[in-house]
Amino acid sequence: MKNSCERLYKKAKRIIGDKTPLKKDCGLLCGKACCKGDGETGMLLFPFEQTALPVIEKDGVRLCVCNGSCSREERPLSCMIFPFFPYITPEGRIKVIPDIRGSEVCPVVRNFTEVRLDRRFLRRVKEVGRLLKEDARCRAFLEEISRETDVYIELSGKMQ
Numbered sequence: 001m002k003n004s005c006e007r008l009y010k011k012a013k014r015i016i017g018d019k020t021p022l023k024k025d026c027g028l029l030c031g032k033a034c035c036k037g038d039g040e041t042g043m044l045l046f047p048f049e050q051t052a053l054p055v056i057e058k059d060g061v062r063l064c065v066c067n068g069s070c071s072r073e074e075r076p077l078s079c080m081i082f083p084f085f086p087y088i089t090p091e092g093r094i095k096v097i098p099d100i101r102g103s104e105v106c107p108v109v110r111n112f113t114e115v116r117l118d119r120r121f122l123r124r125v126k127e128v129g130r131l132l133k134e135d136a137r138c139r140a141f142l143e144e145i146s147r148e149t150d151v152y153i154e155l156s157g158k159m160q
Contacts, residue, residue, distance in 0.1 A: 005048040008135055009077055012128045016080045018072075019121040021108050033105040034082055035068040042066070043078040044145075047137040051076050077128070083109045084122065086129020088139070088146045094129035096122050100152055 020026060027035070034043075042056065042063035052074050053064050064076045072080070083102035087095045098109040108115055132138035 009049055012077055012131055013080060015128050016124050019124050021117055021121055023118050026108055029107045032068060035066060039065060043076050045076050047141050049076055081125045084125050086125055086142060088142050094126055096125045100149055
């Protein structure tokens with residue numbers, strides 16, 4: 001089980017490659033805010049995902065935290081696709097959306113309609129979503145996060 005997930009994540013990381021949300025270093029916009037874990041916050045780890053970086057468990061969720069510098073190869077998949085997420089629609093299709101959990105730290109999420117995004121990156125995130133959707137554990141994870149996103153969007157709409 002562990003080996004099949006490792007192969008899956010390696011393939012997903014190869015798909016993303018060196019692509020990032022912008023054609024330039026988006027970390028220049030925010031001082032690399034997404035890379036500044038504080039021991040309590042971090043990036044979600046996908047099911048059975050392994051990393052050499054520190055991992056904490058918070059509310060039953062495994063998070064990778066870092067000090068702001070790591071090699072691209074060590075980063076978890078969530079870091080490589082941030083600030084977007086392969087959302088599974090209620091009809092079962094993959095749609096790439098801004099990761100709402102990043103709205104606190106990421107100007108790309110807060111202003112994604114005004115930012116010139118690298119479309120190749122978005123297509124690759126979608127391709128990764130389709131790949132992960134084929135694995136039952138990853139599909140369940142994507143669906144869970146997608147439904148949590150639905151609830152958050154519904155609640156935030158009611159609060160406005």
